[in-house]
Amino acid sequence: VTTPDDAPRPRRRALEDSLLRGGVRGIALVTLATLGLAAVAAVIALVVSLLY
Amino acid sequence: MLFRPAAEDFQIIGRFTGQVVYGLAAVLLGMALLAAWLDGPNEALAFLIGASVAGIGGALSQIALPAPRRLNPSQGLATVAVVWTVAPVFGAIPLLLSGHYAGPLDAYFEAVSGFATIGLTLVNDLDHLPASMNLWRHLMHLLGGQGIILVVLTIFATAGGAVGTLYTGEGRAERVLPNIVQTARFILRVLALYAAIGLPLLWLALRLHAGMGARASLFHALNLFATTFHTAGFAPMSASAGFYRSSAVQAVLLVLMVAGAFSFALHYQLWLGRRRELTRNLEARTFALTLLAVFSVLTFGLARSGTYTGGTELFSIGLFHAISAHTTTGLALVPGRLFVTDWGVLAPAMLVTAMALGGMAGSTAGGIKAIRIGLLGKGLAREVRRVLLPDQAVLVQSYHMTTRRIVRDADIRGAATILLLFFILYLGGGMIGLYYGYELQLALFESTAAAATGGLSVGVLRPALETPMKVLLIVQMLVGRLEFVAVFALGGYLYSIVRGRV
Numbered sequence: 073v074t075t076p077d078d079a080p081r082p083r084r085r086a087l088e089d090s091l092l093r094g095g096v097r098g099i100a101l102v103t104l105a106t107l108g109l110a111a112v113a114a115v116i117a118l119v120v121s122l123l124y
Numbered sequence: 125m126l127f128r129p130a131a132e133d134f135q136i137i138g139r140f141t142g143q144v145v146y147g148l149a150a151v152l153l154g155m156a157l158l159a160a161w162l163d164g165p166n167e168a169l170a171f172l173i174g175a176s177v178a179g180i181g182g183a184l185s186q187i188a189l190p191a192p193r194r195l196n197p198s199q200g201l202a203t204v205a206v207v208w209t210v211a212p213v214f215g216a217i218p219l220l221l222s223g224h225y226a227g228p229l230d231a232y233f234e235a236v237s238g239f240a241t242i243g244l245t246l247v248n249d250l251d252h253l254p255a256s257m258n259l260w261r262h263l264m265h266l267l268g269g270q271g272i273i274l275v276v277l278t279i280f281a282t283a284g285g286a287v288g289t290l291y292t293g294e295g296r297a298e299r300v301l302p303n304i305v306q307t308a309r310f311i312l313r314v315l316a317l318y319a320a321i322g323l324p325l326l327w328l329a330l331r332l333h334a335g336m337g338a339r340a341s342l343f344h345a346l347n348l349f350a351t352t353f354h355t356a357g358f359a360p361m362s363a364s365a366g367f368y369r370s371s372a373v374q375a376v377l378l379v380l381m382v383a384g385a386f387s388f389a390l391h392y393q394l395w396l397g398r399r400r401e402l403t404r405n406l407e408a409r410t411f412a413l414t415l416l417a418v419f420s421v422l423t424f425g426l427a428r429s430g431t432y433t434g435g436t437e438l439f440s441i442g443l444f445h446a447i448s449a450h451t452t453t454g455l456a457l458v459p460g461r462l463f464v465t466d467w468g469v470l471a472p473a474m475l476v477t478a479m480a481l482g483g484m485a486g487s488t489a490g491g492i493k494a495i496r497i498g499l500l501g502k503g504l505a506r507e508v509r510r511v512l513l514p515d516q517a518v519l520v521q522s523y524h525m526t527t528r529r530i531v532r533d534a535d536i537r538g539a540a541t542i543l544l545l546f547f548i549l550y551l552g553g554g555m556i557g558l559y560y561g562y563e564l565q566l567a568l569f570e571s572t573a574a575a576a577t578g579g580l581s582v583g584v585l586r587p588a589l590e591t592p593m594k595v596l597l598i599v600q601m602l603v604g605r606l607e608f609v610a611v612f613a614l615g616g617y618l619y620s621i622v623r624g625r626v
Contacts (some may be wrong), residue, residue: 091313091395094395094396094397095313095317095395096317096321097394097395097397098394099317099318099321099383101399101402102379102382102386102391102394105382105402105408105412106378106379106382106383109382109415109416109447110378110443113416113419113442113446114435114439116423117423117435117438117439117442117443118435118439120420120423120427120438121433121434121435121438124427124433
């Protein structure tokens with residue numbers, strides 16, 4: 073695995089930039105995952121409220 | 125070798141522990157300056173005394189003990205356990221001097237709860253605690269969550285093998301990158317980026333939706349970020365997250381709690397753009413599945429209790445507490461006592477279950493961990509298939525976690541062992557609670573909250589709690605946080621002292 077720390081210096085910056093962009097994307101994915109869980113939970117809560 | 129340690133082993137453990145205490149002294153010194161600005165000379169003096177004691181302790185260890193050459197595995201594990209036990213002693217000093225704690229044990233309890241990212245509290249009159257003391261409580265979450273060990277990793281960056289030894293002792297089994305220092309740097313990068321995005325969002329939600337002032341919003345955002353991203357549980361106000369009465373604040377907190385419960389290995393995969401890891405990763409799948417299962421039963425319980433019947437209430441109250449418990453964060457929207465007085469039996473039982481299960485390995489979450497539950501589920505499925513298939517059939521079962529992996533008997537055995545140990549810890553604490561006259565439901569709730577680093581409380585924990593119960597909860601918090609192995613190593617050393625084998 074090539075990482076920013078063991079890459080040659082010119083590539084290090086590029087890798088770190090891509091990791092930063094990836095970080096924003098990663099946070100977006102975690103947010104989406106939470107929203108996905110919340111959406112399923114909303115359906116479950118709706119069903120339960122209708123049952124009671 | 126574990127049970128025949130030499131005096132040199134203890135010197136090495138003491139020396140490394142001293143270095144961490146040195147670092148803690150520097151942090152306390154910084155807090156003294158902040159306290160002078162935020163609160164005044166009394167609070168500054170409290171931190172200064174804490175910094176001085178820690179500084180002297182750290183200096184003595186460096187002077188008296190020889191420079192260590194290299195940590196072996198058992199020394200590393202024991203050092204981790206000693207650090208997590210000793211650091212709260214120094215962290216507790218300013219808390220004790222604040223006058224908001226009934227005594228030294230209560231202040232130590234609070235510091236252990238802080239460094240171990242538990243969130244159980246024994247503070248008196250939290251709503252009037254000086255701002256610097258409140259910040260310190262949450263800073264302990266940050267230090268403990270990102271790891272006192274992470275500090276150690278950066279301090280010992282040149283120590284080679286010793287770093288790896290400490291790292292594996294913290295219960296973060298999954299290495300993110302091949303090199304441990306790179307892994308530590310990545311963990312700090314994740315923290316920095318989440319802080320860069322999460323703090324402004326929290327500030328905006330508190331300012332615009334919860335109606336707080338600009339400075340108060342910043343103070344609460346800092347504290348709430350530290351507590352949620354490290355799946356900890358202290359809150360700046362006694363009403364916990366319920367204080368803000370804001371769905372926007374709750375939404376940001378939910379994302380941060382989930383992010384905190386994700387393993388750093390999974391974060392790394394997502395940062396590399398491997399989005400399918402979210403749906404294929406055994407640990408992520410297990411976490412989502414158990415969370416939704418817990419939420420489903422929890423909402424049934426809430427609806428059955430009659431306290432909440434509308435779909436919106438069931439969704440918002442149920443989801444926040446299910447995620448808070450499952451990620452072992454411990455923030456609440458309602459006073460903890462209501463869990464047992466107004467929520468019936470099923471809903472609080474689900475909170476206990478969620479805390480017991482916990483988040484993902486390689487995160488700051490505690491509990492049994494999703495990977496172990498997932499592996500045990502795979503093992504169970506394999507045994508069922510073995511019964512159904514002919515004797516000659518060769519069963520090879522795999523799972524995805526970064527790459528495709530084969531389910532090995534050793535993995536299942538390891539997961540089952542930790543599962544059993546956690547059950548003993550949860551139930552053992554519950555039994556002792558019963559001995560002191562608490563109802564089973566209350567005793568088990570509190571015991572699980574401590575051992576799984578859950579942090580929710582039904583009110584058994586209070587300054588007037590019996591001293592042996594406080595000590596028991598401290599032990600549970602430490603054992604649960606260190607996932608047994610480091611505590612066992614320390615136990616081995618202590619046993620050797622008792623038996624005179626040093």
